[in-house]
Amino acid sequence: MCRALLYLGEPVLLDNLLFQPDSALVRQAYMPKMLNLLNLAGFGLRAWDPGSHAPGKPYFYASPSLPVFDRNLKNLAEKVRAGCVLAHVRGVAYSTAVEISLQNVHPFQFDGLPWALAHNGDLAGIADMKPQLAPHVKPEFLSRIRGTTDSEWIYALFVSQLQQPSEPADEAAIFEAIEKTLAVLRKARERLGIALSSSVNLFIANGSQLAAVRYCFDFGCYRTDDPARVHEANLSYLSLWYTLGRGYGLHDGQWKMTGGAEHADSIIVASEPLTRDTSAWVELPEYGALFAEVRAGRPRLSLRLLD
16 A cells, blocks of 8 residues: 655655654655555655745656655755645555556646645556546546556546636535545446445645545455455555644654644644654544645644545
8 A cells, every 4th residue: 555645834854754754754665664565666746835936836756666765856855845745655566467657656736737636545446437437527637647546537536526626725625525526436336336445545735735535435345255365455444644733853862743733833644653752643533534724824724524
């Protein structure tokens, strides 16, 4: 399974999210603490810097190789600060049938749209589902799908549910688009008789807003004809955590978020806590969704449970 993180708040050095902490995202690619599967199929990044030229346009980085060996990424991470970050390490089934390529690296973001999305999970039967999903994707987005992943189809579905996909949206509109996307996927599965556990943890950002979802269709349902092929991810919900605070960084030799939620100036959302000290981290409940945006210099967080 993949790993991802979101950050929103005071500009932070990318190195402090990707490489330096105890369980930094790049470390999770080869040494995860939760769900012990390696993530060997690439790395992708969107990072918005409010002080850069064209601040609404993010830095873009993507590679199908392992980020731990990527000197270019490391050098950039040591120099770039960003106020909003969406980063992802891709994990796939260990199979020669899997496509490892640049067009399959997350996050996905169509040209001209502010929204980017990364996915942690695996939709069973996606090849059969695509004809069912196509009518629910706007034609101008359907033609932009380049890769072979279920994740890019989820992204195309999500932006198709937004009234104005080229603009920011309020909390209600984002939650509505997420719920509509999940409803389309659920209906397609029902029509095809797919009832296998399929995780859909989503990470969404546009530079000033972020959203995350912890969701699974038909949790715990898997084929029993060959128990050895049951994926570890089917036996537990894929994790998703968040923390609010200020002064995120190295304090007295430990990476941590300080200050508490009441004094927060930033939020981190991640597949697993980035720091050894997890006391400031909260696990998003199963079938939970969150939305955050900065107002008056502080991140405002909303939570809700999905059907």
